[in-house]
Amino acid sequence: MPFWEDKSLSELDTEEWEALCDGCARCCMIKLEDEEEGTVYHTSLVCHLLDTDTCRCTRYAQRHQRVRDCIELTADLAGNLNWLPQTCAYRRLANGLPLLSWHPLISGSGDSVFDAGISVRGRVIPVQLVHEDEHQEHIVDWIDT
Numbered sequence: 183m184p185f186w187e188d189k190s191l192s193e194l195d196t197e198e199w200e201a202l203c204d205g206c207a208r209c210c211m212i213k214l215e216d217e218e219e220g221t222v223y224h225t226s227l228v229c230h231l232l233d234t235d236t237c238r239c240t241r242y243a244q245r246h247q248r249v250r251d252c253i254e255l256t257a258d259l260a261g262n263l264n265w266l267p268q269t270c271a272y273r274r275l276a277n278g279l280p281l282l283s284w285h286p287l288i289s290g291s292g293d294s295v296f297d298a299g300i301s302v303r304g305r306v307i308p309v310q311l312v313h314e315d316e317h318q319e320h321i322v323d324w325i326d327t
Contacts (some may be wrong), residue, residue: 191257191275204285205292206301207237208325210257212309213265223267225246225320227309228302237301243291253313262272268326 185198194202212227228234229249231241239245245252253259260266261276268274273282281288284298295301305324312320 184287186271186281188189191260191272193300194257198288201287202275204236204269204271204295204300206269206295207306208265208267208270208300208302209253210237210239211302211306211325212317219280223321224265224325225317226322227320228306229311230308232302232306232308233307234303234308237295237303239324242302250299262310 185194189198191199195215202302206218208224210229210232212225213266214223216223229239230240231245231249233240240262241248246254253263255263255272257276257313260270263273266273266293269282271285271287274281283289284294284300286292286294288294291297294325303313305322307318
């Protein structure tokens with residue numbers, strides 16, 4: 183039985199936890215929140231640490247020290263962050279759902295997330311290229327949350 187079906191998120195070791203990340207980088211997208219309604223909007227802007235070709239963080243080990251609002255995803259948070267996409271392995275497992283067929287642990291290929299069109303590759307730009315006053319102009323509707 184695969185580890186993700188045999189253990190809860192809180193029981194995973196570091197290697198297993200990291201293996202669950204499909205590399206879509208949707209969690210690295212800059213989000214805007216309507217403070218009155220509590221609605222979260224995803225933008226086509228991403229963290230300045232994200233390599234937009236590989237969809238991996240360039241400073242992964244230091245990301246929480248380098249980016250003030252980079253959230254450290256935990257087993258407790260995985261099922262409670264409504265801005266995580268429904269495709270996110272952590273969110274799916276926290277909610278008792280299986281991994282999707284394109285997930286690298288299922289497909290056996292690290293490229294399957296790109297082939298399935300799930301990743302942000304080719305759809306985003308680094309946040310530092312856009313003035314803060316223009317962030318709203320980059321809200322997207324292709325994220326299912």
